[in-house]
Amino acid sequence: MAVRRSLAAAVVPFFLLLCFCSVSLSVQEQSNQPQNKSSSPSFSLSFPLKSHPVPHHKFQSLRSSLAAATATATATAASTVAVKSPFKYSMVPVVSLPIGTPPQTQDMILDTGSQLSWIQCHGNAKKGSSSGAAAPGRPSSSATFDPSLSSSFSVLPCTHPLCKPRTPDFTLPTSCDQNRLCHYSYFYADGTLAEGNLVREKFTFSRTQATPPLILGCATSSGDDKGILGMNLGRLAFPSQAKVSKFSYCVPARAARTAPSPTGSLYLGDNPHSGTFQYVGLITFGPGQSQRMPNLDPLAYTVAMQGIRIGSRRLAIPPTAFRPNAGGSGQTMIDSGSEFTYLVDEAYDKVRAEVVRLVGPRMKKGYVYGGVADMCFDSAAAAAIGRSIGDLAFEFEKGVEIVVAKEKVLAEVDGGVHCMAIAKSSMLGAASNIIGNFHQQDLWVEFDLPNRRVGLGRADCSRS
The missing domain is CATH 2.40.70.10 (Acid Proteases)
Incomplete structure (x- = not known):
């Protein structure tokens, strides 16, 4: 995304999905090598995508400079992914993804310039509340993700390697919060802030298709109203953690501001074109x-x-x-x-x-x-x-x-x-x-x- 500069740490230089067939993704935190497409069958999923208009005053500060993490990834039964997604385009491409168990639909900016993916979270819903939950296999739609409604959600403790300071390729400022959980705070030069906990959570595409829990940021305070899907070459980026060996997108020609936004496509995996x-x-x-x-x-x-x-x-x-x-x-x-x-x-x-x-x-x-x-x-x-x-x-x-x-x-x-x-x-x-x-x-x-x-x-x- 355009560029933000952290006031808390060294700046990391700059900076989906859908019809079903059956296969599951499997990846753990300890591997960094993309999976070769010949190793397993592919799958295809589909979801609607939205536009994210960018306010004029934020023009210079759109880029997430969230940094990379250290844990290397290793797959036990990784799959080649072939996922097609339409997205609407305004200033940044936004995809709606099903996250958690049962899934809650979250809007995320597709960003090939950043590593750490993060979602908007809140802690207001009481445990056991039905607000925001979905029927099995059907994502709910919510502006923020409610961790209390997901059975696959967990938070990284302070003892996790990613929470140690000055790890070579992870410059995101982290600290222990009062609950001994790994907390990150990221301030930007325009005064906006993204902070919360580092967590593990699944992307749940259907009853039979889901990633294992991936490391994400769970932002409890943020200057943006969308999350970010980090797609760069980093070990913590979505392609590496989910073992996506290829991905591609097609941004449609911009319509007049008064016209409906056209819809493009994004594939995870092989592209038929x-x-x-x-x-x-x-x-x-x-x-x-x-x-x-x-x-x-x-x-x-x-x-x-x-x-x-x-x-x-x-x-x-x-x-x-x-x-x-x-x-x-x-x-x-x-x-x-x-x-x-x-x-x-x-x-x-x-x-x-x-x-x-x-x-x-x-x-x-x-x-x-x-x-x-x-x-x-x-x-x-x-x-x-x-x-x-x-x-x-x-x-x-x-x-x-x-x-x-x-x-x-x-x-x-x-x-x-x-x-x-x-x-x-x-x-x-x-x-x-x-x-x-x-x-x-x-x-x-x-x-x-x-x-x-x-x-x-x-x-x-x-x-x-």
Whole structure:
């Protein structure tokens, strides 16, 4: 998700589901290797997804920088997962998932840029209360999760390894609460807070299909009204804990603000459209490398971008601007939880100079949307301005590109103003390139974990 900075700990650099057949997921906390798809049959589930509009004042603080955990995962009877989910898109993709026993439906932001998944919890319901419970196999719907209604819920004690301070890949501040349970508190620079207990809980898809209890955050206080489904490369992320070897999503083209949100899809497991995908390799980093690179997020989906093209002009940006340097600055990552795309200064300045050359006189002077986007225009001229700017392309290895048509290069923001959905990452206090979900519209994005690659394929996501 866009970027939040913790005031309590070092910042972790940046940053589903449905028709039934039978198989169960099984995973324990002690493994980090994705399961090969040939080891077991796949399954498919389906759930409705919702949009999550983001208030303007939170524009800079959408990203969950919740950190990674230490416990390694090991599977005893892990399954390959093939799960399809529709989701509606506004600024962040949100999926409704059935959690607990019996299941309670919880809204979670699909975020490839964070690790720890967490849900909204409350402690107001009395044990044995029927409020929020569901009939067997049928999830209830509630804004918050009530632990007292789930027989599979448990809380991590202070003695758990994740609750020990300064664990190498888990920088989330934890402490013992008065009940000797593992408590985390995470404050953000915008004044919002997520805190609660680390817990174990199942994702219960049907009577016969469920994960074992996974480690999650159970937030009793939070500045957001949705949870987060952490999908990065970390050992505590959902793919690792649930042994999901592949997942992919398709963000539909954004509708006008007054129109209904279209619905896209997200698969866990094999995607039937993958034969049309083009693949680029992921750049991975060993523990020794990442420790020497303070500006790097080693758990992000990092790719080697080669350049940027506007219209027919390839901008004079050296490829080194898109690769991590000795300190980790310049890393390029794909992030479903960030809306806009962010570029390091060297790249952003060239993009802005080209936009100014093409349409500078029509730019809104002195206007900066959300404190980060300053290439903005009045809505009355948006279509003509898009035609003048032309198509936008992000170039990768082997000729693979993400091409954004000229009709879609501008994002509608406050009051009908339209902006280039590109901002300078240094305005966030970051030193990375982040390809956000605005530039992933009508595009299949697949994360193939065993083969360490990302697949890209054009699509009409509202029909996929």
